[in-house]
Amino acid sequence: MMPTITAFERSPDGGRGLARDTRVRWAFEEVGQPYAVRLVSFAAMKEPAHRALHPFGQIPTYEEGDLVLFESGAIVFHIAERHAGLLPDGADARARAITWMFAALSTVEPPILELVTAKISERNEAWTAQRLPLVEDRIRSRLHELAARLGKAGWLDGAFSAGDLLMVSVLLRLRRSGLLDEFPSIAAYVARGEARPAYQRAFAAQLSVAKGQPPAGR
Ligand code: GTB
Numbered sequence: 001m002m003p004t005i006t007a008f009e010r011s012p013d014g015g016r017g018l019a020r021d022t023r024v025r026w027a028f029e030e031v032g033q034p035y036a037v038r039l040v041s042f043a044a045m046k047e048p049a050h051r052a053l054h055p056f057g058q059i060p061t062y063e064e065g066d067l068v069l070f071e072s073g074a075i076v077f078h079i080a081e082r083h084a085g086l087l088p089d090g091a092d093a094r095a096r097a098i099t100w101m102f103a104a105l106s107t108v109e110p111p112i113l114e115l116v117t118a119k120i121s122e123r124n125e126a127w128t129a130q131r132l133p134l135v136e137d138r139i140r141s142r143l144h145e146l147a148a149r150l151g152k153a154g155w156l157d158g159a160f161s162a163g164d165l166l167m168v169s170v171l172l173r174l175r176r177s178g179l180l181d182e183f184p185s186i187a188a189y190v191a192r193g194e195a196r197p198a199y200q201r202a203f204a205a206q207l208s209v210a211k212g213q214p215p216a217g218r
Contacts (some may be wrong), residue, residue, distance in 0.1 A: 001064055001065050002034055002035060002036055002062045002064075003028075003033070003035050003036070003062055003063065003064040004036040004037070004038055004062075005021060005025070005035055005036075005037055005038070005059075005060050005061065005062050005063075005075070006021070006037070006038050006039070006040050006050070006053070006059045006060055006061045007021035007037050007038075007039055007040070007059055007060060007209065008021070008039065008042075008059055008208065008209075009039040009040055009041045009044075009207075009209075010041070010204070010210075011209070011210055013210075014210050015041065015155075015206060015207040015209070016170070016208025017203045017206055017207070018172065018173055019059065019060075019206070020060055020072040021037070021059055021060040021072075021206060022058065022169065022202055022203065023076055023079050023165065023166060023169040023205050024060050024062070024072055024075050024076060024079070024204055025037075025201075025206060026165055026169065026198055026199050027075070027076045027079040027080065027086060027162065027165060027204035028079060028157075028168040029162050029197075029198035029199070029201045029202045030085050030165065030196075031079060031080075031083035031084065031086060032083075032085075033079065033083055033086045033102075033203070036112040037209075038136065039209060045057045045058060045059065047125065052068075053070065054070040055070070056070070059073055060071070060075060062075045062078065067199060072155065073101060073102075073104075073105045073166060074163055076101070076165060076166060077098070077162065079100060080161075080162040081193075085160055086162040087161060087162055088158065088159065088161065093157065093158060096157045096163075097157060097161035097162060097163045098162075098163070099163070100157060100161065100162075100163025100164070100166070100167060101154045101162050101163050101213075103167070104163065104165070104166035104169070104170045105166060105170070106119055106140050106169040107142065108146065108164040108170050108171070109169065109170040109173075111135065111139045111142055112139060112170060112171075112173050112174060113173075113176075114135045114138070114157050115132075115135050115136065115177060116173065118131055118135050121130075123204060124150050136179065138175070139174070139177075139179055140179065141178075141180065143179065143182070143183045143186050144183070146167075146183075146186060146196055147183050147185050147186050150185055150186070152185075154189075154192060155189075155192075160196070164193060166191070167187065167214075168190050168191075168192075168193030168194070168199075169193075171186065171189075171190050171209060172190060172193075172194070174189075
């Protein structure tokens with residue numbers, strides 16, 4: 001059965017691939033699983049029908065038969081568990097890849113989201129100018145630590161995994177901040193992720209929504 005995910009009918013990023021359906025699309029593309037997309041408006045997201053799928057009234061969601069999932073990390077994990085290609089076969093390597101998935105979402109993404117909040121929701125607050133450098137420094141610390149661990153390696157732990165998929169997805173949100181440019185090895189890591197054909201297909205699919213065209217192919 002072909003899974004169906006939800007995505008913004010009109011993404012506020014205009015197709016820059018920053019909404020969290022892109023990481024789910026990327027996972028599908030990496031494993032070669034066709035998927036369908038149901039586009040939802042901001043109003044529809046808050047209606048009972050969508051809240052039955054997603055208690056917080058957000059995208060993305062995942063439906064496959066009776067199974068309904070929300071949270072992009074859980075969805076990517078589900079896809080990675082059901083298909084070959086995103087998690088290593090060995091038990092220890094698999095556990096490490098899953099550790100990186102959690103690290104991306106619970107250690108690296110939160111300070112990045114703080115920056116997004118500061119720049120968008122709090123941009124008119126008197127204290128934002130004072131707070132921004134603190135928020136940016138917290139991100140710099142994480143990037144510094146991540147760069148130290150990555151070293152000269154291509155991916156975080158051996159072959160590309162769902163851990164890299166989520167980490168790159170999270171880091172992409174920093175593109176416009178200029179912070180990635182301060183860490184050339186991290187910038188190169190993100191560029192490697194973006195260069196993957198599966199990412200390119202996922203990006204094109206979400207962009208086609210922003211351009212008002214039906215998604216091509218799977
Ligand atoms: N933890 C959840 C997950 O990982 O799935 C977070 C889900 C989430 O934040 N969804 C957002 C949403 O539905 C879309 S992705 N927001 C609507 C709402 O809460 O009412 C976040 C997002 C939104 C917009 C941009 N952008 O414009 O650049 C980027 C990312």
